[in-house]
Amino acid sequence: MQNRAEDGLNCTIDERIVGKERERETLGENLRRHLERSISVGELAPGTRLDEKELAARYQVSRTPVREAFRLLAASGMVELRGRQGAIVREIGVNQLLEMFQVMAELEGLCARLAARRITTCQRQRLAEIHQHLVEIGEAPTPDPDLFYQVNLEFHELIYTASHNTFLEEQTHSLRNRVGAYRRQVTNLPQRIASTIEEHERVMQAIFQHDAEAAHNAMRGHLTLLGEDLIDFIAQFGR
Amino acid sequence: MQNRAEDGLNCTIDERIVGKERERETLGENLRRHLERSISVGELAPGTRLDEKELAARYQVSRTPVREAFRLLAASGMVELRGRQGAIVREIGVNQLLEMFQVMAELEGLCARLAARRITTCQRQRLAEIHQHLVEIGEAPTPDPDLFYQVNLEFHELIYTASHNTFLEEQTHSLRNRVGAYRRQVTNLPQRIASTIEEHERVMQAIFQHDAEAAHNAMRGHLTLLGEDLIDFIAQFGR
């Protein structure tokens, strides 16, 4: 908490601690991060089977850490373990995806609400910078989708941090990772670029004006891709 | 999902599937459930050191499944693994506890909002029954705190289910478990019983009237109060 407060003042991130933690990191943890990244980026497509032996060979470790990583990923819902039938990258059904988006919208809404009250001046500057960057990317003749995705991510992540609720930040970050592979498909649609920037604008202004409710609503609106009525309708289907 | 839909109609829970899953459950998973329960109930107090060898002996398994369980619990934040220094039941600081309550309030608020729109008639009946039960417990000359805690849990859990968002249900349930050991101390305060029932009344009425916003606010209010009481409780401790 204290560290984070300092963060807000001097705008630096203490990478040393991360580095130190990395040293002490267990092989399984390390592997989990690798795989999680691969999955959330879409490198490992949903449905892909993960072979213990193969991964063990690839990463030059024994099966034990690989299994550890699998369990961890299963716990966070990114892979599915079927007893003695191997691990597969979890396929998220349309239903569950909508469910997750709904929760995501609520969590990010809370982030925005808290950020409106707690954001530091330094974080305000940074947020404006990121937004400006995003605008520039959008104005390019042929916007780079990957770059847009990346900077868009930065925008949202900064708001998580600005909520100054570490737990919320972690939860939201983790959930975003989990739906990352799918979200990318939606967020990156070219026609979404303009409206994304517009919506970010609204969120940002609300935060800058310390209008918690407006920030909450703007963020929720930004993330509510489908009408709530439609979601209700699909929820009745039951997959 | 299909099962859940049927749930709504005939009010039964298919225990067979759970039983079947239990059979196929891995030892590590099983152990995780046991430990998680012990922790969330408060049987294993925060700060308690968990010894691999001892647990392996107690549960008549090798160290491997025990380690698996530890990793899983660490992933969900219930225990802390310090490299080669053993696992301890995580002590949740006051800060983080408040952070968690804030997220909890938001998630349960969403549950209530969705429940207001989606609750089935069967679930309405059940909710009313549970509430009535809670009232009766509260009216007893000397209310049983454990029973009150248990039935109170049922009330909230039913609302999670009535949201008809499985993912949200799981997330909220998991978070509640995580703060369970601390929450219990607060919820069980005798003077909270009356106001808890009153607040439940408001939440329930809003849900019955399909007033999503009112349900959301009532639930958030209900849990925010818990947070404030929590502050009082912790203040007594001094930590």
Add this chain to the structure above:
DNA sequence: TATATGTTTATTGTATTCAAGTTTGATTTA
């Protein structure tokens, strides 16, 4: 020819062994 059953193979779950690190206690020196 199709289906069912049995056997074999491959893959995962569990146990045991090996290695590395931390802690604690004892001994020595100041």
Add this chain to the structure above:
DNA sequence: TAAATCAAACTTGAATACAATAAACATATA
């Protein structure tokens, strides 16, 4: 007597060996 250093033991991290289960293929029978 106190503090510091070294060593030994205990505990965890990782690897390998073993057991059990499920899937796939082949053969036999209807």
